[in-house]
Amino acid sequence: MAAFRPLNSAPSSAEYLKATLSAPVYEAAIVTPLQEMTKISERLENTILVKREDRQPVHSFKLRGAYTMIAGLTPEQKAKGVVTASAGNHAQGVALSANRMGVKALIVMPVATADIKVDAVRQFGGEALLYGANFDEAKAKAIALSEEMGYTFVPPFDHPAVIAGQATLAMELLQQDVHLDRIFVPVGGGGLIAGVAVLIKQLMPEIKIIGVEAEDAACLKAALKAGHPVELARVGLFAEGVAVKRIGDETFRLCQKYVDDVITVDSDEICAAVKDLFEDVRAIAEPSGALALAGLKKYVEEHQIKGERLAHVLSGANVNFHGLRYVSERCELGEKREALFAVTIPEQKGSFLRFCQILGQRVVTEFNYRYSDADPENARIFVGVRLSQGLQERKEILRELTVAGYQVADLSDDEMAKLHVRYMVGGRPNKPLKERLFSFEFPESSGALMKFLKTLGTYWNITLFHYRSHGTDYGRVLVAFELPETEGRFERHLDALGYEYHDETGNPSFQLFLSPQTTSLVVE
Incomplete structure (x- = not known):
């Protein structure tokens, strides 16, 4: 086994570089391809490259950090075993890594964890313990077990050995393309972006490192604003792989020093990126896996970037199959290719035809209506329209309908309308209610x-x-x-x-x- 010297709590950049070069990750992980996305490259007028970490044996980059840390344990620590808490990719990385080295691995997972994830941990050789209603309760249990049983706790991101392991991804990027202008990296607890940034900035500091966070889990952005790690009151769970309330201490130290910029994206933008990955390279990414591409697209638009070589990390593909229905429904909104409106039209014959004539050749994607005797003179409809020119066309439709005398409200950005109301139109009660x-x-x-x-x-x-x-x-x-x-x-x-x-x-x-x-x- 390759020699790997444990790192202290706050290694220098040179120590990180040395640790990355000696990390034995390829005893378990593979060198993943850097693949050009030709369709989106043409659309964005840049060369877009995707680092395919979904090709790893556990279908995510987490294997790199987990294997590196466990490999650096003493023989005594390995003999006692390791423990961690995770409901996703880190759990599988620890399970496979420990199995390869003959080390017992106990993975504490919340009770509500999907069966597909629990089964994957067991298939990779780990022991799954279902405990707690959420990740925080599972983590507390894992730490308690480490103290009680003598297991070594393997953290998902905030440890120098884990960061050094993730940095091997950056080494591969430089070997695969030395002409990169920017690298977009998803951010949860910060282990991946800290490793990528500390290595890239030692070797090719002119390459910009851009972190991408989910808007409802932007712990790095909050920490940068405060000047230190802070805990978010709550985080959204759609991109569960990056649903972290607090950035790590060591990962923040490195991000604050080496990361060039951070951008946030919403769930609809992530869904659109999932679709882009499938259409371009036939990869089915989990939401957090498509996060970096969503940020890349938004960053290119906001900064009017042209003619650059831009890489992003597809960080994982452990997607719950049933979640693809939500992605499919929301990707059009994320691409600004669909608008949702509430429109009042006269309750009379021919109204729908006249309304559609105003829309012209545009495609109606959804039309919900139910008669109500509460207002027999007017019909209130919920309508979706496919867009070819994004926000500009959305504003144009609003103007055309208003000029035609219709009362209209744009619900395209109304989360409750998109999640619930579009499936419930026509449900007014027939009597007043408080x-x-x-x-x-x-x-x-x-x-x-x-x-x-x-x-x-x-x-x-x-x-x-x-x-x-x-x-x-x-x-x-x-x-x-x-x-x-x-x-x-x-x-x-x-x-x-x-x-x-x-x-x-x-x-x-x-x-x-x-x-x-x-x-x-x-x-x-």
Whole structure:
């Protein structure tokens, strides 16, 4: 086995370079290809290259860091075994690495972890222990077991050996293309971008390193603004591979020193990038795996970059198959190729035809309507339109409909409309209600609904309920209750429930399509 000397808590850049060169990752990992994406290169007028870490034995880059750290343990540490907490790619990297070296590996995973991930850990030789409702509880259990049983805890990102292992990816990039102008790297806890940045800046400092974060999990951006790591109040779980509340201490030290810029993207932009990867190189990326490409596209547009060689890391492909339905539904919005509108048209024969004539040759992707005797003179429709010219065309449609005398509201950026209302149009109650609307994030586990109903459903009348599975580890649920505007007891029960929630009563898409009160459209 190759010699690998353990690093201290804050190694110099030269020490990181030496550790990366001696990291024994290729005893388990492979050199992944750097592949040109010809279609998107032509579209963006740059040469776009993708580093295919989805080709690794565990289908993600995490194997590099896990193997490097475990390889550097003493014989005594290896004999006792290792433990970690993860619901995804790091778990599989630790399991395979330990198995290759004959080391016992215990992986603590939240109870709600999808079976496909638990099975993968076991197939790679790890022992899976399901514990806790979320990652933080699983991590606390793993650390407790390490202290109790003498296992070595293998962190997912904030450790010099893990960072050095991830840096081997950057070494490959330079060997595969020395003419790169920028490298776009996904950011969760920061292990990958810290390793890439510290190595690239020692050898070719003119190459720019751009971090890409999900808007709802931007812990590096928050830390850079504060000047030190900070903990986010909450993180979104769509791109679960980067759903980290706090950047690591060592990873932040390196990012602050070596990373050139950071950009954030939303879920729709990530979905569009998943589609781009499939159409160009036939790769099926998990959301966090497509994060860097989403950031690259947005960065090129914002900075008007032309004629450069731009690389991005496809960091993982451990996608839940059922989650692809959500990606498919949202990618058109992420590409700015679809717009959603609420439009009021006369409740009379020929109205739909006249409305479509104004749209001209544009393709209607969705049309939802149901007659309501609450307003027999007017029909309120939910309509989707395919765009060929992005935001400019969206504004043009709004103008054309307004000039034609229609009341219209643009719902293209309304998250509740995209997640729930488009599937519920026509659901107005036939009598006035004192109603409040809330969105919840349910854990996708047995008993989650029962807990909700026992905590809230037996005290207040539920007047609306919508849930649609997207194959993720949590569910997004929309619920309305019949209750007065202020009800202190209700808020106390919400807090006791322990689920993430938001009051959506004032949301325009709810008022337009589902509320018992009639609301005038607001022209955007």
